[in-house]
Amino acid sequence: MTIPDTPERKSMSKPAMSADFSKELAEIALSMQSERTGHTPKAVTVVASEETVVLTLHEALTPAEKILARTEDGATKVEQYHRALFAVSCDELRKEIQRLTGRRVREAAVVVEPATGAIVHAFTSGTMVQIFQLEPHGVVTHVSAGTPAEDGSSK
DSSP states (O other): OOOOOOHHHHHHHSOSSOHHHHHHHHHHHHHHHHHHHSOOOSEEEEEEOSSEEEEEEETOSOHHHHHHTTSHHHHHHHHHHHHHHHHHHHHHHHHHHHHHHSSOOOEEEEEEETTTTEEEEEEESSOOOOOOOOOOTTOOOOEETTEEOTTSSOO
């Protein structure tokens, strides 16, 4: 099947943001997270398109948060804390994205993955964002009846 080359399709194939944009935004996010929590994430990944900017802060949880996140209740508290932190600090990051892109951010969301320590910030322009975080290389998850087993074995 051949997809016609429409103006919309051509604009989708162009890189939306430059490497400079990604680098500067990653540095800003890293600095802001360090300033707010006293812990510097290991790395920041920025993925940007015409409509969406997604920042992933890798290993962003403090050692104490990682210990707390080992239990279901603790993981819930860590997630709630980072959602609250995002809610009160999101405006500053929105302003930086607007400054760098010249476009207003219409929506923002945060996802915290306590098991890996990743924090994902998504900034969209009215689109639905689905984020799929892959497990590290070399990790095998066995699935039985659609549910991964806690210990890596099938349930």
